[in-house]
Amino acid sequence: MTANYTKYLLNFKRPSGTSRGVMTQKETWFIALEHEGRKGIGECGILRGLSVDDVPNFEEILGWTCLNINLGLEFLLEKLKEFPSIQFGLEMAFKSLESKNKFTLFPSSFTSGKASIPINGLIWMGSKDFMKSQIKNKISQGFKCLKLKIGALDFKTEINLLKFIRSEYSYGDIQLRVDANGAFSVNDALEKLNTLSDFQLHSIEQPIKQGQIEHMAALCEKSLLPIALDEELIGVFDRGNKEMLLQVIKPHYIILKPSFIGGFQGSNEWIDLANKYRIGWWITSALESNVGLNAIAQWTFNYDVKIPQGLGTGALFTNNFTAPLQVDKGMLRYDNNLEWNVKI
Secondary structure: OEEEEEEEEEEEEEEEEEOOEEEEEEEEEEEEEEEOOEEEEEEEOOOOOOOOOOOOOHHHHHHHHHHOHHHOHHHHHHHOOOOHHHHHHHHHHHHHHHOOOOOOOOOOOOOOOOOOEEEOEEEOEOOHHHHHHHHHHHHHOOOOEEEEEOOOOOHHHHHHHHHHHHHHOOOOOOEEEEEOOOEOOOOOHHHHHHHHHHHOOOEEEOOEOOOOHHHHHHHHHHOOOOEEEOHHHOOOOOHHHHHHHHHHHOOOEEEEOHHHHOHHHHHHHHHHHHHHOOOEEEEEOOOOOHHHHHHHHHHHHOOOOOOOEEOOOHHHEOOOOEOOEEEEOOEEEEOOOOOOEOOO
């Protein structure tokens, strides 16, 4: 078996903002496998500034992985525990190599085009007018759940945006989630959460920065608004530490991004623990190309999810790869009339 890797830059259609800053490009890496005439492809969706494996020697580790590909998937996954995006790329690539169609990793009624996955519409930060236009556009497209990035604008401006939405659409019309990406300070987070709860929101993701476990636990206990952990899961590798985190914080939900938390294997472990402690969860992409998004979507469908997932990011880029993944009326579906066109 041989392996090689390639870097690829995804270009955003327009600058996309969160409380961590504005993105115009997204770096990603691909692992290509070949064995006895068969080929497989996997994506290592690192996100600079956030992924735990955003380290200076990332490319060196990726090169080592390709040189040692014949050590096998199980050995490499254990060896690369601190490189979750590479773990995910390897899982994907080996699954792709074994599959009849290298892009059909988990055959199902989703990949046959007979079933679809509910997803949320993503609203990026920007000016008040820009955010309003995004909201109206997503609702006109048939989305029933919107996720708003908050924490970078003045809090009063963000509250006014929520007032605008709720003046036009009731909770029964549109489910709203917000994502602060850790933007709130410990000192005023609870007050802000309780203010946000007035707008009948589904939940808020990561209100304060990760690593403040006692403060996050207190917020989960006292907040009137349900809290979902996102960045908090990054860098927690061992099952025992995962379980301890959930036991201490007691979140209402956790958000699973396979590229950040060790691929399918790492995500399955989090899901097992969440179910054990009756913690809700949903799955989202981490701004991968359609190659990675495709793998995440197919794996997600196997869980028979009922609530909207965060898998509607494929259309964000000008140079994403043509794929069967299509968004229609707030659902992600597979259109087998569309062929893959991956040129790396």
